[in-house]
Amino acid sequence: MKTMFSIAAGSFCLGLLLLVSPSYGLLEKTDTKAVLYQATHIVQGRVVQINTEWIDYNGIQLWSRVTIRVERQMKGEPVGSTLILMVRGGWVGGTYLEAEDIPRFDIGEELLLFLVGSSPEGTFKLINGYAGKLLVEQGKVMGGRIRVDDYVNAVLSDGPKALEELLHSIRRASAKVLAGTPQITGVSPSKRDGGRGLDVTITGENFGSQRGMGTVKFFGNIKSGGPGYYEPGGDYFSWSDTKIVCNVPIASSANDEYGWGVRVRNADGVESPDYLGFDVGFSVSPALE
Known part of the structure; x- marks a missing residue:
């Protein structure tokens, strides 16, 4: 059985100190919308090989060499x-040892990647952590909401402004739902850690007066099964037609900037559009349950 551990820069693991080199492998994490358009290379491709090894680069560190088969190149x-x-x-x-703010890669994933230059070793840097890696599904990113070309064009045309306008248009479209469909209007607080027993209050309408088989789903991108939606299990504290109180589950990584959201499914099996105004700050790894 494969397990996963989250590692942070400077943590002691397997008897070796993992030191961070800010100049290699990842640009400093800053505001997503203000940095993606600075990518020197934008490519769409598929992960075909991953080789992991301990490398002595300003200290012993665990690195993965991810081979991407390039299917399209949009810049650079x-x-x-x-x-x-x-x-x-x-x-x-x-x-699996997962470094803080750096996404996991799996063989077979189709991705849209935002990269910067190449290192002296001939390898590329991923820009801005998770924001530099977007999963492509049937030609779309952001959970199947935005065509790859539309997303890239927004980044290239006017950087942060155009990308923000595109995300707003997706949110407006998600708000147009049929009568009786669950609709999330807010999550409080707007940021919580996952897997630490912390609760959130979800407000909206048409959740149903009783939970029954209803669920809340938080998007997760770090669990060994890959990206998907994860539920709080039995950690529901209250449920009404307009308000739900539940825990944020392990492995959740909902984040507005990446299009990873929160959903409510009522007892009748009707599911809400994603709510994109909630951010998971840190999530405990499944291996630490």
């Missing part, structure tokens, strides 16, 4: 049919 000097992306973290035996 030609990179050829494949490129190598270096990211901290990876598999050691049956254990």
Whole structure:
């Protein structure tokens, strides 16, 4: 069985100190909308190989060499049919060590990647952590809401302004739902850690007077099963037609900037559009349950 552990910069793991090199593998994490348009390379491709190893680079660190088969390139000097992306973290035996603010990569994923230059070793840097890696599903990103070309064009045309306008249009479209469909209007507080027994209050309408088989779903991108929606289990404290109080589950990573949301499904099986105004600050890894 494979397990996963989250590791942070400077944490002691497997008897070795994982030191952070801010100049290699990942640009400093800043505001998403203000940095994506600065990418020197934008590519769409598929993960075909991952090699993980301990590298002595300003101290011993665990790195993965992720080979991307390039299917389309939207910006930058030609990179050829494949490129190598270096990211901290990876598999050691049956254990996955995940570095803070750096996404996990799995073989077979189709991705839209925002990259910067190439290192002296000929590998690329992922820009802005999770924001630099978007999962592509049937030609769309942001949970199937935005066409790849529309997202890239927004980034290239006017950077932060155009991208923010595009995200707002998606939110407005999500708000147009049929009568009787659950609708989330707010989550309080707007940011919570996952898997730490912390509750949130979800407000809206048409949740149903009783929970029954109703659920709340938080998007997660770090669980070993890959991206998907995860539920709080039995940690529901109250449920009414307009308000739900529940815990934020382990492995959740909902985040407005990445299009990862929160949903409510009522007892009749009718599901709300994603609410994109909630952000998970940190989530405990499933292996630490």
